[in-house]
Amino acid sequence: MKKNNKKINPKNLLEIVIQSLEKDKAIDIKSIDLISRSSFADFMIVASGNSSRQVKSMSENLTKKLKDIGISIRKPEGLINADWVLIDIDDVVVHLFRPEVREFYKLEKMWEITNLKNSKETQFLK
Secondary structure, eight states: OOOOOOOOOOOHHHHHHHHHHHHOOOOOOEEEEOOTOOOOOOEEEEEEEESHHHHHHHHHHHHHHHHHOOOOOOBBBBBOOEEEOOOOTTTEEEEEEEEHHHHHHOHHHTOOOTTTTTTTTHOOOO
């Protein structure tokens, strides 16, 4: 059960997460705006670490930082192998990968926005 969970603006939370990941030398940090596209979160962050050890360390440092400022979160998923760690911070969902795993799943590709007005697929919809 959560205790004294501090409510923070999702954009401010996003900045806190990105700063923590940058401090830990995360690779290729991508922020994906989900506000008008999803009901489960406002933002998704995808980043990589060079090794399972770095991915685990980034996850632990982020959860500690959030706890220190009064934000309680669910226990991160995937810490045992640390190939892909998921951290759910309510309005922000963080995915931390080893590069090979990130390349395999291509998670951010699923959330890319395509311009349907200019795509060839739209011609078949008319």
